[in-house]
Amino acid sequence: MNVLLVFPSILGEERYGKLSRGGSYLPPLGIGYIAAMLESRGHNVKIIDGSIEPLTKEALSTIIEKEKIDTVGITALTPSFYRALDCARIVKEINPNIITIFGGPHPTALSIDTIKENVVDFVACGEGEYTMSELLDTIENKTSFSSIDGILYKENGNIKVNKPRKRIAN
Numbered sequence: 480m481n482v483l484l485v486f487p488s489i490l491g492e493e494r495y496g497k498l499s500r501g502g503s504y505l506p507p508l509g510i511g512y513i514a515a516m517l518e519s520r521g522h523n524v525k526i527i528d529g530s531i532e533p534l535t536k537e538a539l540s541t542i543i544e545k546e547k548i549d550t551v552g553i554t555a556l557t558p559s560f561y562r563a564l565d566c567a568r569i570v571k572e573i574n575p576n577i578i579t580i581f582g583g584p585h586p587t588a589l590s591i592d593t594i595k596e597n598v599v600d601f602v603a604c605g606e607g608e609y610t611m612s613e614l615l616d617t618i619e620n621k622t623s624f625s626s627i628d629g630i631l632y633k634e635n636g637n638i639k640v641n642k643p644r645k646r647i648a649n
Contacts, residue, residue, distance in 0.1 A: 480522050480523070480549045480550055480615050480618070480619055481522075481523045481525075481546050481547050481548050481549050481550075482517055482522050482523065482524045482525070482548070482549070482550050482551070482552060482615065483524075483525050483526075483527065483542060483543065483546065483548045483550070483551045483552070484510040484513060484514055484524060484525070484526045484527070484551075484552045484553075484554070485510075485526075485527045485529065485534065485551060485552070485553045485554070485563075485566055486507040486510055486526070486527070486528045486529055486530065486554045487529040487534060487553065487554070487555070487559040487562035487563045487565075487566055488529035488530045488534070488559065488562060489530070489556060489558045489559045489562075507528060507530075507554060509554060509582075509583065509607070510526055510552070510554055511526070512608055513552065513582075513607050513608055513611050514526055516608040516609070516611070516612055517611060517612060517615065520612050520615075520616070522615055523546070525542060525546050525548070527539075527542065529559075529562070529566075534562070534565075534566050534569070535569075536569050536572070536573070539566070539569050539570060539573060540573050543570070543573050543574065543577070548577060549577065549578065549618075550577065550578045550579075550580065550615060550618065551566075551567070551570050551577055551578070551579050551580070552579075552580045552581075552582060552603075552607075552611060553566055553567060553579065553580070553581050553582070553583075554582055554583040555581055555582070555583045555584075555585040555586050555593075556583060556584055556585055557584065557585045557588075559585075560585045563581065563585075564596060564598060564599075567579045567581070567596075567598035567599060568598050570598075571598050578600045578601070578618060579598060579599055579600045579601070580600065580601040580602070580603055580611065580614065581593050581594075581599050581601070581602050581603070582602070582603040582604075582607045582610075582611070586602045586603070586604065587602075587604045587605055590602045590604050590631050590640070591631070591638065591640075593631075594631040594632070594633065594638055595638070600632065600633070601614060601624075601630055601631065601632045602630065602631040602632075603629060603630055604629045604630070604631070604643065604644070605629050605643065605644050605646065606644070606646060606647050607629075608647065609644065609647070610627065610628070610629040610630060610644055613627045614627055614630060624639070624641070625639070625641065626641075627641055628641055628642055628643065628644035628645070629641065629642075629643055629644030
């Protein structure tokens with residue numbers, strides 16, 4: 480699958496490109512780990528870090544069309560949750576068939592509230608490396624989501640909550 484992983488800016492678009500006042504920048508490592516896992520399993524992955532790249536409709540549309548994106552995974556911290564939803568809305572405007580997956584601290588803590596959002600197709604709770612890999616394989620193979628630990632999804636208008644995924648041991 481062709482996957483886009485997005486880390487929305489906490490600072491907001493008005494601060495785009497102005498990451499710190501003399502401090503250093505730490506890239507979003509979580510989506511880096513997920514990208515490495517997905518690539519090792521044969522998926523094509525692109526990352527947009529909203530802290531250094533704009534998340535405009537034009538920017539998202541360009542990468543979605545150029546890379547033929549099937550699925551967008553969005554990391555959401557509580558301060559960036561509404562920007563994450565805005566990003567998902569833009570993705571669905573560009574192509575309503577693109578699958579959106581939310582992960583990160585906010586969706587993990589408030590998973591039911593997150594999955595209720597109409598632009599969210601799946602929520603991956605906790606550590607996402609194995610969860611995302613299994614979820615993408617299941618989407619690709621068109622099999623049941625019921626056996627994937629650590630996800631919430633919608634089925635026939637109902638919210639389904641699978642059992643939690645165990646933490647990665649090492």
